Amino acid sequence: MPPSAPAFDPASATIAIVTFNRSHLLTGLLESISRMDPKPGHVVVVDNASTDDTPETVESFPERLGTTLVYRRMETNTGGSGGFSEGMRLAYELGSTWIWLMDDDVEVLPDGLARMGAWAPRFRSIQGRRYDYDGSEFYWQYRIAERMGIPIPFAPSGFDDSGYKAMNSGCFEGMFIHRDVVRQIGLPDPRFFIYWDDQVYGWQASRVTASVIVDEFVLRRTREIRQWDMGIRHMNASSDAYRYYIMRNRGHIKQYYRVHGVYNPVLFGLGTALTFGKEIIRLLLVERKVRGTSNLFRGLRDGGRISRDRSWKPMPPLTADGAQRTDA
Incomplete structure (x- = not known):
């Protein structure tokens, strides 16, 4: 120390x-x-x-x-x-x-x-x-x-x-x-x-x-939690709500990345595609079903709307007493 x-x-x-x-x-x-x-x-x-x-x-x-x-x-x-x-x-x-x-x-x-x-x-x-x-x-x-x-x-x-x-x-x-x-x-x-x-x-x-x-x-x-054992790690079962937010919230991540100057459309798009594919694998191999893909597509649609929202702002810093700063 x-x-x-x-x-x-x-x-x-x-x-x-x-x-x-x-x-x-x-x-x-x-x-x-x-x-x-x-x-x-x-x-x-x-x-x-x-x-x-x-x-x-x-x-x-x-x-x-x-x-x-x-x-x-x-x-x-x-x-x-x-x-x-x-x-x-x-x-x-x-x-x-x-x-x-x-x-x-x-x-x-x-x-x-x-x-x-x-x-x-x-x-x-x-x-x-x-x-x-x-x-x-x-x-x-x-x-x-x-x-x-x-x-x-x-x-x-x-x-x-x-x-x-x-x-x-x-x-x-x-x-x-x-x-x-x-x-x-x-x-x-x-x-x-x-x-x-x-x-x-x-x-x-x-x-x-x-x-x-x-x-x-x-x-x-x-x-x-029901899992698929992959050796070094596991893949857990999910839910329709999780599937929706997994894809929708890519829109929020994109906005944060833009604010911090690290957004790359090609690489971020690849990450979104890999996330979508991972959720398909989760459905087939962990949950052993095919229903649920509609939630992924709904999430993609709504995430796109979030990423195009020009009024979007990140969470602001705090003051010493916990209030959110308004000058950020």
Whole structure:
């Protein structure tokens, strides 16, 4: 650790969780947080207008969680994108130095925060590792082919003695990010609703700070997903909604790329075509069906409209108190 680097204070961290109609999974995550040592200063739960017993579940935890719990119930389902944007906003307004994002279908390992905090003096955008539902080591695609805007599926999975690798992407299932980075790039964009939001946000973070994935297992997935085992990685089953947003949100990515001056129409078009082909493979080999392609075409159509919207603007930077800057 550099002599001038401040020591990590666990109380300066906030875990921000997004949940929707999965109170049984949220219960497992909150129970895992209650077993953590050390614990974060705050836990924020953003409820995307669940219709199950999520409010009652959250109400049962404040005393046994061992830290401050903040509950925010949204009026409508804003998707993972809207939920994480709101969760990060709340954590930022609480004065958190570090914000740790996660879905409700994971559990935190007892020493997870200590493991992430050990890297905090060196980096400001950090991704830990997680175990899959079956206990295997999950391979996360931490590098993207920037001009194509798609993950590199077989980027090296091993770590050298340094214990970290540079990344230019992000995953809201475990993103550990410093408030100074959030201030510079703004909140996650809720317009994505689901899909590509964390990749774009992690990519933006990597443009202003050294972003890394570290060889520290800090999470475990608690929900089983149908998969196609490809060896080094897996391809998960999807849904019609995901298929639609996977293609539609290419329009938002294109707009972000234009703003940052990295848009190449040929390479980005190739990335979109490869994404479309990947979803066809997912339908045939993972879900073993052919219905669902209409959602891909609808997404392409609507993404085209987004990419032609001249009024589109990126999420603005934040002020010190969390307000969005109007001069950006």
